[in-house]
Amino acid sequence: MKFYAYIIFVLGLLTTATLVGQENAGRLSGSLETNANFFIRDSLIGAANTPQYDRQKFGGEGWLNLNYSNWGFDFGLRYDFFNNSNLLNPTGSYTDQGIGMWYIKKRVKKFGFEAGYIYDQIGSGIIFRAFEQRPLLIDNALYGLKVDYELSENWNIKGFTGRQKQQFDTYESVIRGLNIEGFVQGDSLSNWTLAPGFGVVARTLDDASMNSLVATLNLYPEEDLFVPKYNAYAFSLYNTLSAGIFSWYVEGAYKTEDQMNDPFGVIVRDGQEIIGDKFIFEPGSVLYSSLSIAPPKWGITLEAKRTENFSWRTRPQTQLNRGLINFLPPMARINTYRLNARYNAATQELAEMAFQADVRYAPSRKLSFNVNYSHIDDLDQVKLYRELYTEVQYKHKRLWTFTGGVQVQNYNQERFEFKPQVPIVETFIPYFDFLYKLDRSHNIRFEGQYMATGDDVKAGAKQDYGDWVFGLVEVSLGRNWTLVASDMFNIDPGKNSPEDEGGEKQSLHYPRFDVYYTTGPSRFALSYVKQVEGVVCTGGICRLEPAFSGVKFSANTSF
Numbered sequence: 001m002k003f004y005a006y007i008i009f010v011l012g013l014l015t016t017a018t019l020v021g022q023e024n025a026g027r028l029s030g031s032l033e034t035n036a037n038f039f040i041r042d043s044l045i046g047a048a049n050t051p052q053y054d055r056q057k058f059g060g061e062g063w064l065n066l067n068y069s070n071w072g073f074d075f076g077l078r079y080d081f082f083n084n085s086n087l088l089n090p091t092g093s094y095t096d097q098g099i100g101m102w103y104i105k106k107r108v109k110k111f112g113f114e115a116g117y118i119y120d121q122i123g124s125g126i127i128f129r130a131f132e133q134r135p136l137l138i139d140n141a142l143y144g145l146k147v148d149y150e151l152s153e154n155w156n157i158k159g160f161t162g163r164q165k166q167q168f169d170t171y172e173s174v175i176r177g178l179n180i181e182g183f184v185q186g187d188s189l190s191n192w193t194l195a196p197g198f199g200v201v202a203r204t205l206d207d208a209s210m211n212s213l214v215a216t217l218n219l220y221p222e223e224d225l226f227v228p229k230y231n232a233y234a235f236s237l238y239n240t241l242s243a244g245i246f247s248w249y250v251e252g253a254y255k256t257e258d259q260m261n262d263p264f265g266v267i268v269r270d271g272q273e274i275i276g277d278k279f280i281f282e283p284g285s286v287l288y289s290s291l292s293i294a295p296p297k298w299g300i301t302l303e304a305k306r307t308e309n310f311s312w313r314t315r316p317q318t319q320l321n322r323g324l325i326n327f328l329p330p331m332a333r334i335n336t337y338r339l340n341a342r343y344n345a346a347t348q349e350l351a352e353m354a355f356q357a358d359v360r361y362a363p364s365r366k367l368s369f370n371v372n373y374s375h376i377d378d379l380d381q382v383k384l385y386r387e388l389y390t391e392v393q394y395k396h397k398r399l400w401t402f403t404g405g406v407q408v409q410n411y412n413q414e415r416f417e418f419k420p421q422v423p424i425v426e427t428f429i430p431y432f433d434f435l436y437k438l439d440r441s442h443n444i445r446f447e448g449q450y451m452a453t454g455d456d457v458k459a460g461a462k463q464d465y466g467d468w469v470f471g472l473v474e475v476s477l478g479r480n481w482t483l484v485a486s487d488m489f490n491i492d493p494g495k496n497s498p499e500d501e502g503g504e505k506q507s508l509h510y511p512r513f514d515v516y517y518t519t520g521p522s523r524f525a526l527s528y529v530k531q532v533e534g535v536v537c538t539g540g541i542c543r544l545e546p547a548f549s550g551v552k553f554s555a556n557t558s559f
Helices: 002-020 051-056 207-217 413-417
Strands: 027-039 058-070 073-085 094-108 111-118 142-150 155-166 174-182 192-204 231-243 246-262 266-269 272-275 278-293 298-308 351-361 367-377 383-396 400-411 425-437 442-453 466-477 481-493 509-519 522-531 534-538 541-545 548-558
Touching (some): 027 051, 051 058, 051 073, 111 155, 207 278, 383 413
Antiparallel strands (some): 027 058, 027 548, 073 094, 111 142, 155 174, 174 192, 246 278, 266 272, 278 298, 298 351, 351 367, 367 383, 400 425, 425 442, 442 466, 481 509, 509 522, 522 548, 534 541
């Protein structure tokens, strides 16, 4: 606490110096983000049996960022607080507060350094990415030191070391890495460039994690035993080739033998199979490539990725979204409409063979088309995910815009949501979005989607929650106010839909009402929400969210 107080005192002193001194004035900026949830129990939809619904009734979180620059230094500080928050664990309660991040940066000619909490990555992040995703409460900052040096005008080298952030503490394993990147350009008559890079990252497991792992392995049958290692290394080589309308990125990564957790692993003990959370010891690899082509009126992107045993974590005992050292690029479209985004393909660390194609065509400023296809299997050719997404958009002068299309999905719920012995969910979703401009500052928007799911033959019902219909009306009143009303209705209930006292599946409404107020850099939102259980994803990182019932409030501002 004394250290935190010292940081606050230093930043306060620097701010005072800025206000007093005119010849050497600095710059102070920042932002504030706060969320508050008021929980209203609704056992019918499954919004129950958590601390918030049972007794706390309230949960919230907030982040205050401060950034200060002067004398060639950059300083940063972030204060985090969590009160009965369900972000860390959707079915639990988390309360704590303190300094969530601080940093000091300085550049001396070609040499630069950064100390504190560092956010950075190597290449596309396959072997190292220190990043933050607040909707999932992921904050994988590296708490340590980074230095870099400009070898020449187009070449740079950097090195870093530290431990990964864990809320207001750190994991004990030590991470270090080295990265060199460059830029090569053809002569004056050429139109091509290269941006090559190479990186290496090492992780040394701490003694407590190793002792815990050894104790677990001592319970394994002989055929599943292995000798764990303290140190593991990951290497990556990547390059971006740009030539005219073409841009091609390719990256290959290799990880030495490392202990990993297999959530679908099988251990045979006393003649019985035990499925789940088995430690394995294997090398890993990733090959990823993305090709973009942009001829006139067209935009084409092709992606492919092969992943094998590339769970890369600060300790093998961490699961789901915790302790991630790296980031594997997602291979499915990020959808925004409510029903289109209901089923998401989480990135698979141990086995994935994936392809994605996105094609856009705009014959005029008024009309455009988009087709996206995702194809994801594991390495044994087990179907994980398919998605075909089509979209057409037409703009009539500046008066109205219509967007519509169809989405078709196959979703392996057993693999993505750890639900055993369920069929692959099949969906067919037509949708539309219509925006009408009443004048320069008044708009009205209508949105609608329908989801038809397949049949679960064994259960004798529709798959998962069955068929849905969703409707939304949004009204913008000038530059300040926006009102939104929507409803998600389980029109044909499925296997997992709630039942009434007689055991009949119920067709339930999940309404939502939002009021947004924006003034300058500040935005406030007040919402009444009933939300069905589902998967929430951010950039391919997903988690299962329970149902929600209650009132949400948020406030965001910058200065």
